[in-house]
Amino acid sequence: MKIIRKTISALLLAGIGITSIQAQNNSPQAWTLRQCIDYAIEHNIEIRQSANNVEAGKVSVNTTKWARLPNLSGSASQNWSWGRTASPIDNSYSDINSANTSFSLGTNVPIFTGLQLPNQYSLAKLDLKAAIEDLNKAKEDIAINVTSAYLQVLFNQELSKVAHNQVDLSKDQLKRIQGLHGVGKASSSEVAEAQARVAQDEMTAVQSDNTYKLSLLDLTQLLELPTPEGFVLESPKEELEFESLTPPDDIYTQALTYKPSIKAAEYRLQGSLNSIRIAQSAFYPQLSFSAGLGSNYYTVSGRSENSFGSQIKNNLSKYIGFNLSVPIFNRFSTRNRIRTARLQQIDLSLRLDNAKKVLYKEIQQAWYNALAAESKYNSSEVAVKANEESFRLMSEKFNNGKATFVEYNEAKLNLTKALSDKLQAKYDYLFRTKILDFYKGQVIE
Numbered sequence: 001m002k003i004i005r006k007t008i009s010a011l012l013l014a015g016i017g018i019t020s021i022q023a024q025n026n027s028p029q030a031w032t033l034r035q036c037i038d039y040a041i042e043h044n045i046e047i048r049q050s051a052n053n054v055e056a057g058k059v060s061v062n063t064t065k066w067a068r069l070p071n072l073s074g075s076a077s078q079n080w081s082w083g084r085t086a087s088p089i090d091n092s093y094s095d096i097n098s099a100n101t102s103f104s105l106g107t108n109v110p111i112f113t114g115l116q117l118p119n120q121y122s123l124a125k126l127d128l129k130a131a132i133e134d135l136n137k138a139k140e141d142i143a144i145n146v147t148s149a150y151l152q153v154l155f156n157q158e159l160s161k162v163a164h165n166q167v168d169l170s171k172d173q174l175k176r177i178q179g180l181h182g183v184g185k186a187s188s189s190e191v192a193e194a195q196a197r198v199a200q201d202e203m204t205a206v207q208s209d210n211t212y213k214l215s216l217l218d219l220t221q222l223l224e225l226p227t228p229e230g231f232v233l234e235s236p237k238e239e240l241e242f243e244s245l246t247p248p249d250d251i252y253t254q255a256l257t258y259k260p261s262i263k264a265a266e267y268r269l270q271g272s273l274n275s276i277r278i279a280q281s282a283f284y285p286q287l288s289f290s291a292g293l294g295s296n297y298y299t300v301s302g303r304s305e306n307s308f309g310s311q312i313k314n315n316l317s318k319y320i321g322f323n324l325s326v327p328i329f330n331r332f333s334t335r336n337r338i339r340t341a342r343l344q345q346i347d348l349s350l351r352l353d354n355a356k357k358v359l360y361k362e363i364q365q366a367w368y369n370a371l372a373a374e375s376k377y378n379s380s381e382v383a384v385k386a387n388e389e390s391f392r393l394m395s396e397k398f399n400n401g402k403a404t405f406v407e408y409n410e411a412k413l414n415l416t417k418a419l420s421d422k423l424q425a426k427y428d429y430l431f432r433t434k435i436l437d438f439y440k441g442q443v444i445e
Contacts, residue, residue, distance in 0.1 A: 030234040033150050034445045036223060037143045043224040044142050050135040057128035064121040070109040077102050099299045103312075106292030111322075114281030119274045126271035133264035140260060142222075143444050147434055149219040153233055155427040156212040162419055163205040169412065170198045177405070190405050197409060240426060242374060245433075246440065248367040252360050255439050259359060265352040272345035279341045282334040286325040293318045363439050370432035377429050380422035387415040 031039075041047055082097040110117065174194040180186035213228070220228040256262055295316045297308050304311065327334070394411035397403035434444050 102296035104294030114284030116281035123274035136260035163208040373429035377425035
């Protein structure tokens, strides 16, 4: 009786949680879910690419911000000429070598561009906001993927523990049958069946260990870790804490205000209006102001009547001017660019509507899945208790010779299946509730 209770308790303990017993000095640090998510966000290549896009957006905003400022450019040139040259005085020809050094400084200021510049600046700011939301979405995606992989590892870990406890239980039963066989109360076929069951359970345990190792490898690869060796996870709480689930409509209302995918689509839709106005700016005249000054220095046959400074001063020229460009006909290019921009606006509006619909469907599915997982877990607890009692009674019958080994093994398998179902329901509920927290904007921990 003590052995039976001991084995049942071991199975239930495995179904509830795992206690890691290691030397304190040698045990590696257990990773929490939050640590895994933060590490993945820091090292994920796609997130780093999204962050790079944000930096590029900041550069674009800075570029368009200062587009109204005057530009300033300077130039210098040096020219040499030689050969027969006509004299402007008596029209005679002579061989002359001359050199010319010139300097100039100019500026141009846009005055009116058909509102192109302010709209480009507004568009750049909206594109930057959209890029930031894309980065946030990439972080959310990796957080969900890490959460799923993390819980899968814990689930497979506990299933492996259950499988090994099954092996221990089968070995204990084999010893009892061998003892009964020694006194003539069990047949050789029953001993063989018990040995086969031990071998089958050992194979199942090996498969469970391999599944656990593969899931651990998937998680470490997702985290960009070089190897899963020495990588352990923090065990979850032994008992689940059930809370009332927020209705999906309420979650959806909250999600619309902060969900990165929605906000990014909204920013791009707002930016499409600026794109239309940028295209329309080509219909308006373009006015700019320009100014500059320049000078030069001449030498003929290496000689100059005036000094360098004198020539630079005397040859100094200045200018200011306005340039007005009026569009008349450009082969309908402007009109077609506007039509293209408006079609893009319609497309972005449809994308926003679709993103909202997809979000609502995802929240509904997550809510119903969480509700189903909670119900399944509660049912699995009842099933575990019922199968525990059934296994206890069957063990007593078997030890008293009132039940066959097949009946005993069936009761043991039913208890194991109930424990496995409880584990699956437990981690399914944990994942589904974290998904709901994710849609509510809460930090996944």
